[in-house]
Amino acid sequence: MAITVLIPTTLRSFTNHRSELELEGNTAGEVIRSLADEYPETKKALFDESGNLRPFINVFVNGENIKALQGNDTPVKTGDEIMLIPAIAGGAPIESVLGDTKGEKLTNEEILRYSRHLLLQEVGIKGQKKLKAAKVLIVGMGGLGAPLAQYLAAAGVGKLGIIDFDEVDETNLQRQVIHGTRDIGRPKVASAKDSIKQINPLVKVETYNYMLTAENALDIISEYDVVADASDNYQCRYLVNDACVLLGKPDVFGAMYQFEGQASVYFAKEGPCYRCMYPSPPPAGLVPSCATGGVMGALPGIIGTIQANEVIKLIVGGGETLVGRLLNFDAWKMRFRELKIHKDPNCPICGEHPTITKLEEYDYADFCGIKKQEEEEAPVEAIEANELKRRLDDGERITIIDVREPHERAITKFLDAKVIPIGQLERRQNELDPTVDTVFVCKEGKRSILAVNTLREAGYTGRMFNLKDGTNAWARDVDPSMPQY
């Protein structure tokens, strides 16, 4: 059967600019298939990833939609005319993640407090009411969570949820400006709640002094309109992303390391999610945490404030959010760069055929290589600071290798340890005597494990120890005159 197929403009670049083709087939479906066979480039526009005709392409046989006939099986005969007609659709980006907030009222006290928002046409009374009705969850009350909580509280967000299992310690205070010196030892959520109430007593605060897990994430997040990810680990980032995708909420993302920061808005309804951008995490241990690698104090202030800014726009509606864009910031060079990120149709959670549908069944620790790291690496013998001290006092011959960075050794030297950076260990292993026990030392006993494993792989046969908890343990347990850092 020779059927006339009329080609719409959109497909003509794939049909050598021909607007009419004669194609074979006994049904409408067969004719479309022969079009795709003859002009393979039309496939991408006509069919989705699983080979089905895109739902917005309509097929008309002699002026009648095949949906009203027998669909793909609609019989056709010589002389019939098939037209491919797209249903053209589109729409504006999200106005606000909040629904109707007309019922919300602002008191005179609130009108005065939020005056500078109300003076902005883009926010105004309408936007401020939305902020008042909004519920935002901040995951992590550290460097990024601090400015997030402060600015969102000041902006008049109705309810803030804050989740963190940790307590405030001295090393947090260099950047986590929501906590103060007198908060040392307190749960971070308790300290943060006090600060929020100090900034704006009108904000309701819900605290969760435990870890976000695959078991509790959906229950907690479903209570909120927007989630800000201010966590410091991959496991949590994937978990927050996945829960947000499943619940249809935006995940306002921020991350940082040393001098570099990133921010984006992962919102599967409107664009890509975190998994579209990063299908899998880097191998565990490859990217050091702030505790190992350090972080510029003001950096989380900048990134966390960008996150707060994006949260406010999502609530108020309008503007241009970071949906589909990853903002990279280099605090040392003082440069912002922007990457476009695309939605991945094969994304396992927000793609067309998701494979992750239940969080409880997904092993986040395994995905992030945390278990693997614990299981695979042969245990490294550890030595406590007190034990090392005793053996040295007994006059035992022990080689001590300090693998810390030069700028760390400038903070505090460790005994008369020999200095070998991890990168040089393999090459310089002959400087060690395999008949003498060797103790590897770093700040907190993590890089020293890496050092032992590196030498072991390089074939070194001598007995090796890791100084448990590093120089910090020595300072804590043996020599209080030495600083911890």
Place this chain on the structure above:
Amino acid sequence: MIYLSKDVIQHMLKDGANRYPEECCGIIFGYIDDNGEKTAEYAESAKNGYDKVEKRRRFEIPPEIMLKAELTARRKKLDIIGFYHSHPDCEVFPSEFDRTHALPVYSYIIMSVVKGKAVKTKSFVLSAEDMQFSEEKITVCSKE
């Protein structure tokens, strides 16, 4: 590049303002040359297929109207070269919904209509290779 006459632009802006706060939409008829450059002859408003609530941020030109438009274009020896729609009180850039519902070649002209007034107009074309939008230059020409 798409060449739009002042008449065509006027038509679109008026449609955007008249149908505010709902989204307007319409079909642009004209020619496409071998280099992919488009010249608009005229634009026609189309019914928005969505129901009342959704119309504030969605539009759909129903297939029946598209069929009629294709037949009209054929009769007049023109092509359908693109579509226009408005984003009421919203930015002028294509949304994810725009992207996933778009087809290559066509111009997608978006107008940002703020408080009933069209303030910004841009045109976008979907690339067939990566199915992403890129901006297309609009050149305003006086009608010969």
